[in-house]
Amino acid sequence: MDTGPETGTGTSEQTTSQSARPGYKQLLRTADAWTFLLPGFAARQPFAMLTIGIVLLVQHTTGSYGSAGVVSAATGVSMALFAPQSGKLADRFGQGAVLLPGVLVHTAAIAALISLALAHAPLWALLAAAVPAGASVPQVGPMVRSRWAVKLNGSPLMSTAAAFESVTDEFTFVVGPVLATALCTSVHPAAGLVAEAALTLVGGLLFAAQRRTAPVPSRLAGGGTRHASALTVPGVRVLAIVFLGIGSVFGGMQVSLTAFTQAIGEPGINGLLYGTFAAGNMCAGVVCGAIAWKVTPQRRLLVAYPLLTLACSTLWAVHAVPLLGALGLLVGLCIAPSLITGYTLVESLVPAAARTEAFTWLTGAVALGQAAAATVSGQLADRFGASAGFLVPLGGTALALATLLTLRRRLSTTRQDG
Template sequence: MPARVGYTSLLRTPRAWTFLLPAFAARLPYAMLSLGIVLLVEQTYGSYGSAGAVAAISAVAQALVGPQTGRLADRFGQAAVLVPTVLVHAVSVGALIALALGHAPLWTLFVAAAPAGATIPQIGAMVRARWVAKLADQPPGYLNTAFAFESVTDEFTFVVGPVIASAIATGVSPSAGLVAEAALTVVGGLAFAAQRRTAPARHPRVPGTGRASALASPGVRLLAGTFLGVGSVFGGMQVSVTAFAGSVGQSDLSGTVYGIFAGGSMLAGACYGMVSWRRAARQRMLISYALLVLGCSTLWAMPNLTALAVAGLVCGFAIAPTLITGYTLVESLVADGAKTEAFTWLTGAIGLGLAVGSTVAGMLIDAHGAWTGFLVPVTGAGAGLVALVTLRRLLVAPGAASRTVAKGGAGPQQQLARVGEG
């Protein structure tokens, strides 16, 4: 069982703040891009279905290309990948804004949305990889707390990001939210890339040898599949909350309601990281995911925006524990040279689930009304739970049994592997 480690002890890690502060600014855009696209396209084209489809193209591109950038970061270093990525992202978002405001054919927005999503910086995965490198000589409890801290930070960005995007888009102009997103990406991304002293070591390819993708691990594939379900919750909620708020004449509150949902997750994540858990990580994953499905099952029946905010808060309580445990498990399933890639596959799976969720929710809303969009989160999460229950045996790390019974003298990598065992 990992020792309990407080957040204060974790944040005293030398030079941690030098990468955490720019990382926060650089990861805010991840929470702003999809909602910014939805708000812009819905205002200019008058269709939630079209808005969801453009956001979906962006998210699909991020899900497919993101893990490849993670793999390149493992091989060549994070800065070498980040600098060109954020610059291309800013140009792509600018093109998307210009096309939408010019009422260009919808397919041209798809063309611009693809590179915009593909180049969203994978800051969350890169920060987690930095924590793994920084804490290699510390007890496993430090890594548990670090992943909890990162999940809380992710959720805080999903509290702040949608509120910022919604407030700017409704208070200034539909395009202003995406302008702010692109600016934060460039400034935060370049500042994070400049912190080279805290970056993990590169793992260049050795001539004459191959390197298996992190996705070669069955456990990583299962976790990616379950994170698809979590992504469908995010995507379905974003579009459905926006549509529901619009249907009751309170469009300006959509970002706030979605922020409350993310706030529930942030609160749960903060508490989760302060507990010394006796249950194995696999068991905790099953419990938190089942609670997520239960929470999502009530969303469609909420009669007003206040009730929806409360239901979203309760639903959000299960998000962070699920994500923290998933990242903890995946870290134990792959070798050192594939950590960033593995984390990025999970992040990408969330993005892909978000894409599917927002598209299906948009289509249901256009055809049958705002409430039907809330059927997407419970369906996606339910499918993920079935997969998790059926294939949970795949989440055992290779050689876990031998590490569990090992006595004194275990090295840092053996200690880190025990994190996934609970």
């Protein structure tokens, strides 16, 4: 039985939540929610700034989108590989024990990457700094979702919480790329990464200090019981592939929009175009969270993902800025339902002792898909022009959709406790 740290109030909170109609007002009235939401928002903001900051800095110092994509991809791959391990350690030893050293390592690695890039160091040196920078990205989003799971504990508000967190994530993707692009183009090419490192350090330390709302570490709550990895749940593996496809959209759009705006001589509108794409995602997330759904999350996913693939299918053929912005908005509108339903399914698929790890597998899958897409899009943009990079989101979502349709029965909500 999963209980929060405040065992004396958990029952009354759960009863209140279950009796209330699911909605943002009821969700935000959850006791102590704001104590982790505010620092969590600050700490996750850098995630949206990291890739675009690396792309803009490395492209400026090397003149190559391919090199910029490779360095950003190394960051994403290392994050994807280490994020689940970070989640597993957070489940076992506590979130603060993982965050404190993580933010310090991340800040130092970003400082090294900036110094090497400005010194025109060779590509291998940039990659050597990019790996620890990605591996140490604090997994604040999954940690916040785990805290919601503890506070709500099976309440109907869990779907609303998943939507709220997706909206929060997408709001960071509205603000982050615009902020990073503005800093890099108007202040200094490294200014975006400097701001990213500062926000990671300050926000991460403040979030780690909120211990009262953190899940009880499994080594203290489980009496030494050994728990299976979240990846042993078949549904989590299917969702990871689905999220890889979503990551391909993020990575492909970032690099391709950067190359497109450079090609037309308007680099300053890159952040605006990407922000429009992310705004669509955020708006769709707000709507999804406000609806009291009667359709199961599995069915919603099977409707939303084909629409996402269809929306990505014409990006490569568009050459007008207004039309590209409109299509980017449409793609964003189609992403949020898939993200929200995926995160909602985790709460019913995975036992409490492995939930943070499960969320980080999905977050890591997005990062891995984003990294691979950034690499391929950069190579395509260098060789065939900016528009060729937009083929990557289409290919990534199409492959993930085929997997989802084939393995959809594995998204059973029968919880497996390992």
